[in-house]
Ligand code: AMP
């Protein structure tokens with residue numbers, strides 16, 4: 001099996017070969033839990049899930065670790081300035097940072113579950129690893145890669161020769177750009193050094209350290225320390241959205257390799273951003289929708305998942321409701337296809353000239369797998385699937401797909417769904433409030449034998465992509481699509 005991924009570190013598509021033959025070690029940068037996740041975060045988490053699922057489909061066991069950032073991530077992390085995001089939110093809401101982090105961490109798990117994202121092996125929190133982070137800093141100090149000034153500790157990037165290899169931001173480039181890093185810049189040897197430990201007695205979350213009485217760790221350090229703790233000194237894949245490439249991942253590498261002296265991660269994979277009006281969707285800029293915003297407009301987690309995974313991960317995706325609706329129509333084609341297969345009652349395909357189900361399935365399998373193996377080419381994989389659906393639909397309409405034919409196809413689709421996670425949906429297809437109210441009004445009308453109103457509401461819901469099937473006194477709700 002030949003799987004290739006584009007590696008940001010080498011700037012090439014490379015053959016994927018894990019360190020251990022059967023188990024892939026995967027670290028994915030998790031959410032900063034100061035606000036609920038938005039669709040941009042969700043896109044990255046879903047792509048990570050897609051990659052993991054594809055590896056599992058390909059026969060690997062995957063050990064995934066995703067951190068929970070609950071301290072140290074600054075509002076201007078690009079220039080290492082501003083305030084700790086969790087602390088700023090806690091002040092704004094007049095609650096403790098812990099309360100902010102707890103609520104949003106819980107929300108994150110709930111959102112992931114709704115979107116059918118597989119659970120990671122571990123979700124370590126930064127605040128639970130302070131001791132390990134301090135120990136790491138001690139090692140960096142010992143190796144003379146870090147220095148202490150006024151109770152804070154900084155990484156001296158001039159002492160790490162590979163600095164810039166991931167992002168292209170070499171020291172020479174940084175000097176030329178002078179895109180200054182601000183935090184305590186008067187204390188730093190070079191403006192581009194970054195903080196490992198910050199002396200700050202005012203910080204709402206603070207810990208005693210060998211360098212100061214009250215301080216907190218730098219954001220980059222948590223990922224180095226927790227990834228290494230749970231996945232080892234060398235592991236296979238590290239992922240995060242493209243904004244993580246610099247400074248976050250560049251710094252992570254410097255910290256890790258500065259201690260171990262070995263290549264830390266073999267494959268760096270970075271999904272591109274979800275955009276709104278040509279700008280990155282971001283909590284800071286306020287141009288974001290949360291998954292709940294989308295559901296409250298009548299869309300479902302299943303539709304959102306399909307929309308966010310079905311554009312190739314190295315293409316920026318622009319969010320619009322029109323694009324979401326167009327994607328729903330495609331998803332609906334697949335859902336209807338599966339429904340029809342489950343009810344297929346035609347003659348056997350064997351009786352039909354030019355219809356070889358086994359041949360068509362094996363061609364589909366090859367195209368789907370080859371596409372996904374080629375740097376997760378989801379467009380190729382879905383393209384092959386839709387071509388197959390169109391072809392089989394034609395035969396089904398002419399009465400030529402028997403239950404046995406349908407079963408064969410469904411078995412294959414179930415296998416593909418190990419990768420896609422949208423075809424056979426077990427999660428709740430959450431309905432919007434408006435739709436729920438309409439269903440309730442119709443039930444009330446039915447109870448009063450007001451059939452005219454009941455039929456009118458049923459038609460209205462049908463127009464919204466909701467099909468109601470009455471089975472005795474009960475009503476089954478089938479979400480077809482939302483328009
Ligand atoms: P954060 O909560 O900011 O720490 O981000 C969590 C994850 O979401 C990281 O992997 C980010 O790179 C990713 N991310 C943030 N904004 C976007 C976006 N607009 N599109 C895609 N991924 C994003």
Ligand code: ZN
Pocket residue numbers: 028029030223240248
């Ligand atoms: Zn990280």
